[in-house]
Amino acid sequence: MEKMHVKMNVNGKEVDLLTEPRTLLIHALREELGITGPHVGCSSSHCGACTVDMNGMSVKSCTVFAAQANGAEITTIEGLGSPDALHVLQEMFKEHHGLQCGYCTPGMITRAYRLLQENPNPTEEEVRFGIAGNLCRCTGYQNIVKAILEAAAKMNEIKESA
Amino acid sequence: MNEATPPKEERTAALSGLGTSRKRVEDARFTQGKGNYVDDLKMPGMLFGDFVRSPYAHARVKSIDTEKAMALPGVHAVLTAADLEPLGLHWMPTLAGDKQMVLADGKVLFQAQEVAFVVADDRYAAADGVAAVKVEYEELPVLVDPFKAESDGAPVLREDIADQTEGAHGPRRHPNHIFTWESGDREATEAVLAEADVVAEEMIYYHRTHPCPLEPCGCVASMDKVNGKLTVWGTFQAPHAVRTVASLISGIAEHNIRIISPDIGGGFGNKVGVYPGYVCSIVASIVTGVPVKWIEDRSDNLMATAFARDYWMKGRISATKDGKITGLHCHTTADHGAFDACADPTKFPAGFMNICTGSYDIPTAYLAVDGIYTNKAPGGVAYRCSFRVTEAAYFIERMIEILAIKLGMDAAELRVKNFIKKDQFPYQSALGWEYDSGDYHTGWDKALKAVGYEDLRKEQAARVEAFKRGETRMLLGIGLSHFTEIVGAGPVKNCDILGLGMFDSCEIRIHPTGSAIARLGTISQGQGHATTFAQILASEIGLPAEDITLEEGDTDTAPYGLGTYGSRSTPVAGAATAMAGRKIRAKAQMIAAYLLEVHDNDLEWDVDRFVVKGSPERFKTMKEIAFASYNQAIPGVEPGLEAVSYYDPPNMTYPFGSYICVMEINVDTGTTEIRQVYALDDCGTRINPMIIEGQVHGGLTEALAIAMGQEIAYDEQGNVTTGTLMDFFVPTAVETPNYQTDYTVTPSPHHPIGAKGVGESPNVGGVPAFSNAVHDAFRAFGLTQSNMPHDHWRIWKTAQSLGLHD
Ligand code: FES
Ligand code: FES
Numbered sequence: 005m006e007k008m009h010v011k012m013n014v015n016g017k018e019v020d021l022l023t024e025p026r027t028l029l030i031h032a033l034r035e036e037l038g039i040t041g042p043h044v045g046c047s048s049s050h051c052g053a054c055t056v057d058m059n060g061m062s063v064k065s066c067t068v069f070a071a072q073a074n075g076a077e078i079t080t081i082e083g084l085g086s087p088d089a090l091h092v093l094q095e096m097f098k099e100h101h102g103l104q105c106g107y108c109t110p111g112m113i114t115r116a117y118r119l120l121q122e123n124p125n126p127t128e129e130e131v132r133f134g135i136a137g138n139l140c141r142c143t144g145y146q147n148i149v150k151a152i153l154e155a156a157a158k159m160n161e162i163k164e165s166a
Numbered sequence: 167m168n169e170a171t172p173p174k175e176e177r178t179a180a181l182s183g184l185g186t187s188r189k190r191v192e193d194a195r196f197t198q199g200k201g202n203y204v205d206d207l208k209m210p211g212m213l214f215g216d217f218v219r220s221p222y223a224h225a226r227v228k229s230i231d232t233e234k235a236m237a238l239p240g241v242h243a244v245l246t247a248a249d250l251e252p253l254g255l256h257w258m259p260t261l262a263g264d265k266q267m268v269l270a271d272g273k274v275l276f277q278a279q280e281v282a283f284v285v286a287d288d289r290y291a292a293a294d295g296v297a298a299v300k301v302e303y304e305e306l307p308v309l310v311d312p313f314k315a316e317s318d319g320a321p322v323l324r325e326d327i328a329d330q331t332e333g334a335h336g337p338r339r340h341p342n343h344i345f346t347w348e349s350g351d352r353e354a355t356e357a358v359l360a361e362a363d364v365v366a367e368e369m370i371y372y373h374r375t376h377p378c379p380l381e382p383c384g385c386v387a388s389m390d391k392v393n394g395k396l397t398v399w400g401t402f403q404a405p406h407a408v409r410t411v412a413s414l415i416s417g418i419a420e421h422n423i424r425i426i427s428p429d430i431g432g433g434f435g436n437k438v439g440v441y442p443g444y445v446c447s448i449v450a451s452i453v454t455g456v457p458v459k460w461i462e463d464r465s466d467n468l469m470a471t472a473f474a475r476d477y478w479m480k481g482r483i484s485a486t487k488d489g490k491i492t493g494l495h496c497h498t499t500a501d502h503g504a505f506d507a508c509a510d511p512t513k514f515p516a517g518f519m520n521i522c523t524g525s526y527d528i529p530t531a532y533l534a535v536d537g538i539y540t541n542k543a544p545g546g547v548a549y550r551c552s553f554r555v556t557e558a559a560y561f562i563e564r565m566i567e568i569l570a571i572k573l574g575m576d577a578a579e580l581r582v583k584n585f586i587k588k589d590q591f592p593y594q595s596a597l598g599w600e601y602d603s604g605d606y607h608t609g610w611d612k613a614l615k616a617v618g619y620e621d622l623r624k625e626q627a628a629r630v631e632a633f634k635r636g637e638t639r640m641l642l643g644i645g646l647s648h649f650t651e652i653v654g655a656g657p658v659k660n661c662d663i664l665g666l667g668m669f670d671s672c673e674i675r676i677h678p679t680g681s682a683i684a685r686l687g688t689i690s691q692g693q694g695h696a697t698t699f700a701q702i703l704a705s706e707i708g709l710p711a712e713d714i715t716l717e718e719g720d721t722d723t724a725p726y727g728l729g730t731y732g733s734r735s736t737p738v739a740g741a742a743t744a745m746a747g748r749k750i751r752a753k754a755q756m757i758a759a760y761l762l763e764v765h766d767n768d769l770e771w772d773v774d775r776f777v778v779k780g781s782p783e784r785f786k787t788m789k790e791i792a793f794a795s796y797n798q799a800i801p802g803v804e805p806g807l808e809a810v811s812y813y814d815p816p817n818m819t820y821p822f823g824s825y826i827c828v829m830e831i832n833v834d835t836g837t838t839e840i841r842q843v844y845a846l847d848d849c850g851t852r853i854n855p856m857i858i859e860g861q862v863h864g865g866l867t868e869a870l871a872i873a874m875g876q877e878i879a880y881d882e883q884g885n886v887t888t889g890t891l892m893d894f895f896v897p898t899a900v901e902t903p904n905y906q907t908d909y910t911v912t913p914s915p916h917h918p919i920g921a922k923g924v925g926e927s928p929n930v931g932g933v934p935a936f937s938n939a940v941h942d943a944f945r946a947f948g949l950t951q952s953n954m955p956h957d958h959w960r961i962w963k964t965a966q967s968l969g970l971h972d
Contacts, residue, residue, distance in 0.1 A: 041199020105692025106196025
């Protein structure tokens with residue numbers, strides 16, 4: 005199959021990929037760019053393990069062609085924080101035991117990140133609705149919801165003090 | 167000399183040992199996307215394998231044409247049974263003593279069965295290859311109903327063993343019959359039932375479902391022909407067992423096989439078994455000389471890898487007029503699918519189903535289980551439970567409710583009347599188990615008080631009246647459940663898998679500067695072993711948990727163990743950890759005695775050091791002792807500080823708990839709303855309360871899914887109708903309620919630290935709590951039994967059949 009160029013900005017870096025037109029964004033990220041944070045849980049838009057941020061929106065990268073991301077700005081879990089400067093969400097997930105096997109976690113945190121951009125003061129119900137596209141088989145969500153609500157509070161505090 | 171000793175509490179806190187809600191060490195990598203799951207592996211030259219799967223549930227394979235596929239760019243090989251046969255690998259042994267086709271050998275027996283394995287450059291090229299393989303099938307009559315399996319004219323599924331009248335578990339009476347397994351005293355039970363004041367009888371169906379971990383199964387196999395070593399990375403809940411099985415079936419010497427379980431994205435029993443994908447990847451790597459990866463997709467996972475449950479449990483329970491239970495009889499028809507691939511200890515073909523007398527003092531009981539072949543996927547794994555305990559708990563907790571109806575008694579009161587009493591432990595059950603410890607009444611009382619049970623019953627009665635007056639269409643259900651688990655398989659004397667005794671192990675190495683590494687025979691799939699086992703050790707050897715590295719899952723480095731499932735890690739490997747820690751401490755005591763120039767017996771252990779009795783200022787800390795073990799020539803003591811323990815538990819452990827669910831049901835839509843879920847667990851000594859609570863939340867959510875909607879369903883032709891996450895219910899954050907957790911502590915008397923295991927309790931106890939809530943809502947209108955899963959449609963139909971829509 006003839007390959008095509010796809011240019012994206014991934015986690016702040018410009019990349020230029022030569023890939024088949026049918027390559028899904030998740031595979032371009034994981035296999036061609038070695039960004040293995042986002043996972044595959046279903047390949048059918050149900051589980052959200054593959055969630056990344058694309059042009060300021062949460063997308064399930066298993067259902068987006070890499071070609072559709074041409075020119076896009078992509079943020080994955082790897083781009084949210086760094087080992088010495090974790091994102092508040094990453095800290096709160098750890099603090100409130102919001103993960104077990106960790107397979108859903110990158111997608112979950114990336115989704116929560118966008119949710120808090122859209123709605124910095126969500127109620128518990130809004131958080132639950134906001135992450136309904138991301139399945140977790142391990143935690144029963146209770147601690148994930150707690151972590152996101154705490155992160156929202158912390159992020160607001162930081163904003164206020166700035 | 168030594169500096170002033172900080173107070174005991176301070177030193178204990180510094181260890182983060184037993185009982186602390188230590189934050190997880192795993193989380194740093196998982197929250198940053200730096201986990202290392204099998205699909206993250208990338209190796210030079212690695213190829214990708216994918217299966218051609220059968221569209222039919224039962225068909226003869228007339229021909230397989232691989233020519234077109236082979237001609238495609240990027241396709242390297244297409245394996246069929248004919249290619250595997252010369253290696254003797256077209257069939258493989260199952261964990262249950264049966265055998266299973268690796269690739270279709272002449273026929274297919276369930277939809278999505280593996281027919282051919284295409285090996286290509288990447289997953290896209292492999293998918294092209296799969297589409298290009300042409301298979302000609304001749305459809306055969308399909309058997310999906312286990313009750314029709316032995317009827318005249320039933321199609322014979324397993325032609326390979328059709329005339330074998332003896333199976334791995336005794337006589338077979340029909341080609342579609344696998345085994346009959348009995349427990350207890352049949353005649354005595356019949357006699358008790360015949361004379362009883364009251365007998366309640368019901369068929370309880372626990373439907374087929376699936377563990378569905380978020381990460382599907384997969385592996386990377388790499389045969390290094392230069393040094394003759396086979397390495398397989400994969401989603402294995404029992405890496406050592408996989409190594410032994412791989413060696414036995416491939417003929418490769420065991421020391422030349424290395425099995426590695428990297429991070430695993432949830433298992434729940436799904437990743438215990440050996441799947442055709444593993445075998446085919448290994449063969450493909452041998453054939454192509456490069457690493458081969460196989461990762462199933464979600465539909466493959468739901469349709470072909472191990473399912474759970476599918477037990478038809480016919481029960482009879484007898485009691486005196488005032489509600490003292492006298493006997494229990496259960497006959498179970500177990501639908502095992504096309505191959506008997508249950509993951510149970512060898513002597514227990516129906517797992518621990520004979521824990522079905524539950525939490526009750528039932529003097530006489532009998533259980534028989536018939537295993538049956540049907541045209542469904544093989545499996546029968548313990549989906550977050552210990553070998554059929556969930557089925558057993560659901561059965562008895564439904565039977566209790568049904569008996570309560572028959573007696574006209576409150577179901578909570580009936581339980582209290584029949585609970586095994588605290589002073590009866592260790593308790594011998596009628597079906598042969600020795601329950602180690604328990605205090606059911608205390609937890610139960612606590613639970614009833616916590617939810618305000620009496621007020622709830624009043625509210626419910628008022629609701630029924632209001633409903634009858636036409637003032638509401640909502641009913642209130644109070645779902646009660648008291649479960650007793652049996653976990654920690656298990657004593658080698660009666661528990662083995664394929665002849666491998668179910669002990670477990672821990673090996674500890676203390677470094678000179680007083681930090682340590684411990685390796686275990688288990689493997690975490692999200693349970694947080696690296697966090698909790700370090701805590702056990704911290705308390706035993708007095709080194710801070712944060713200075714102890716935990717390693718699991720690499721058979722070249724970890725001591726032999728049977729892996730993680732059936733809540734066995736804490737009861738077995740946790741015990742091995744404590745015992746190995748005690749060996750370290752014993753040697754440390756000798757070293758300390760030498761350094762302090764006293765006799766061993768003059769020393770006592772004090773949190774993180776040995777102190778000379780009566781002279782608190784004279785002591786050696788573990789850190790000092792560790793260093794000394796490397797740099798001092800101590801007469802009669804070998805240098806270094808290491809220990810290994812292989813722990814064979816003397817008994818199982820028996821966690822228990824009281825769960826209550828309060829549910830609102832809309833009679834007109836069949837929709838439900840969960841108002842409250844209260845879960846009180848007693849898992850003995852609590853290692854890390856935060857992790858226990860997390861396990862309970864997760865297990866309850868799986869229980870909620872199973873009870874309320876999750877199922878692997880088949881149509882008459884054997885097509886799976888729930889093969890994607892569109893149809894297979896996995897609750898989102900919206901359907902999932904908040905849970906209220908609570909606990910009591912009744913230590914296990916035989917476990918070194920008194921722990922019992924908890925991961926599976928919420929699934930075992932949760933399913934009856936949710937299901938009983940649905941049934942309880944309709945009790946006033948005459949419902950005794952309806953089948954799970956209680957989705958809106960089924961609940962609506964129940965209401966309809968009770969005339970509530972008239
Ligand atoms: S893998 Fe993309 S939604 Fe599941
Ligand atoms: S932590 Fe395992 S799926 Fe969410």
